[in-house]
Amino acid sequence: MQAHADLALVARCRANEPGAFEQVYRTHAPRLFGLASRLVGRTEAEDLLQEIFLTAHRKLDQFKGESTLSTWLFRLATNLCLDHLRSRGARLTRMSETIDDDPEAGRAAAGAIGGVIDRLDLERAIAALPPGYRAAFVLHDVEGLGHQEIAEALGVSEGTSKSQLHRARLRLRAALAGSLSESRGR
Amino acid sequence: MSSCDEVQRELSRFLDGSLPARERAAVRAHLSGCAACRGMHADLLRLRGVARTLGPVEPPDHVWLEIAGRIRLQEAPVAAPAPGPARPVMPAPPPRPRAALGQWIGLAAALLLVTLGAYWFQNRTPAPGDVVAPTVVDSATAELNLALEDYERAIRELETLAVSGESTIDPALAETIQGSLGAIDQAIAESRTALVTNPESEPARASLFDALSRKITTLQTTVSLINEMRQGDQEGAARVAAQGKKS
Numbered sequence: 001m002q003a004h005a006d007l008a009l010v011a012r013c014r015a016n017e018p019g020a021f022e023q024v025y026r027t028h029a030p031r032l033f034g035l036a037s038r039l040v041g042r043t044e045a046e047d048l049l050q051e052i053f054l055t056a057h058r059k060l061d062q063f064k065g066e067s068t069l070s071t072w073l074f075r076l077a078t079n080l081c082l083d084h085l086r087s088r089g090a091r092l093t094r095m096s097e098t099i100d101d102d103p104e105a106g107r108a109a110a111g112a113i114g115g116v117i118d119r120l121d122l123e124r125a126i127a128a129l130p131p132g133y134r135a136a137f138v139l140h141d142v143e144g145l146g147h148q149e150i151a152e153a154l155g156v157s158e159g160t161s162k163s164q165l166h167r168a169r170l171r172l173r174a175a176l177a178g179s180l181s182e183s184r185g186r
Numbered sequence: 187m188s189s190c191d192e193v194q195r196e197l198s199r200f201l202d203g204s205l206p207a208r209e210r211a212a213v214r215a216h217l218s219g220c221a222a223c224r225g226m227h228a229d230l231l232r233l234r235g236v237a238r239t240l241g242p243v244e245p246p247d248h249v250w251l252e253i254a255g256r257i258r259l260q261e262a263p264v265a266a267p268a269p270g271p272a273r274p275v276m277p278a279p280p281p282r283p284r285a286a287l288g289q290w291i292g293l294a295a296a297l298l299l300v301t302l303g304a305y306w307f308q309n310r311t312p313a314p315g316d317v318v319a320p321t322v323v324d325s326a327t328a329e330l331n332l333a334l335e336d337y338e339r340a341i342r343e344l345e346t347l348a349v350s351g352e353s354t355i356d357p358a359l360a361e362t363i364q365g366s367l368g369a370i371d372q373a374i375a376e377s378r379t380a381l382v383t384n385p386e387s388e389p390a391r392a393s394l395f396d397a398l399s400r401k402i403t404t405l406q407t408t409v410s411l412i413n414e415m416r417q418g419d420q421e422g423a424a425r426v427a428a429q430g431k432k433s
Binding site: 018122 | 195199229232234238239241245246249250253254260261
């Protein structure tokens, strides 16, 4: 049913029907802007969102309805965001495989969050993660992707994806415990 | 698996249900007797729960306007009206002097060149060492507005000519032209809105000038077509329409 509706909408876009591509944008832009904002930061996300939809517009004839339009756009957006991070010289994987090699993640054991997690605090803490950790956390815990999909997108093994996710969570726990104890101290 | 280090290393996999049954049972047994690891498990569980509530983010309005403008720039020029030979042509009113029409078209073309020149001169990339004073910026904005006024004046004059001679053109052809002009007007309105939101947006400026020049081209083609029809020159009309299609 959704596939049929998606194919019909894409056909309208390809026929340059007024308003058709804007409908695609209005439907999917908020989720993709959320993804891009968390992966590359709010300011760069605006440019990237333009790039995502311009690329989608150019490649619409490649959409065959094998997945939903939402999934197709999400994959395209993820790849563009990760390419953007790589172009900034970001390393999307850490060479080390043990938590012991990541003192900041290891520090998570020292403090507990112990209070309500504020979403704004969490957004800030996500933004402060190293790019590879951030990508694993956003794609898995925020967007709900599986490790196989994340590993393919990042070009790493599933084991590395799991390891990056775990370290991201530990770092976030440490950061949030810090911000909570600061706010309690005020 | 009995130490806290070992258990904490596996907590994410435990949380996500991807730990084999035997290790899972070992972690569960450890958590029942270790408050520190139980606290960490509870935190990670809450963290994952809050992460799942981080929803979509509404992008600013100008993003779509810039995308729409850039798509228009990438697309082929507006299709020029094609002659409709099979349809009856309405009786032609008395022909206007050809020279007068040519004069208007020439004026529009000259305005186009002058205003484009002014616009690009003012918006060229500064050379190293150039100092861009506020007065220069004000002057550039003023020039931009003057360029827009010139475009609009040329468009108004061409529109007057086009409207006065519209009845000369085959109705279906006139409808096609109106459709093209309507799409261009929409592009102009969207670009103007984008510029109100973000006056420095280069894509919005480029899109506005692109739409204005497309409107002038379409109106010029229309006026040429009217002229040929008034002269009773069907071949000339077909030639003008074909040239318009290429432009």
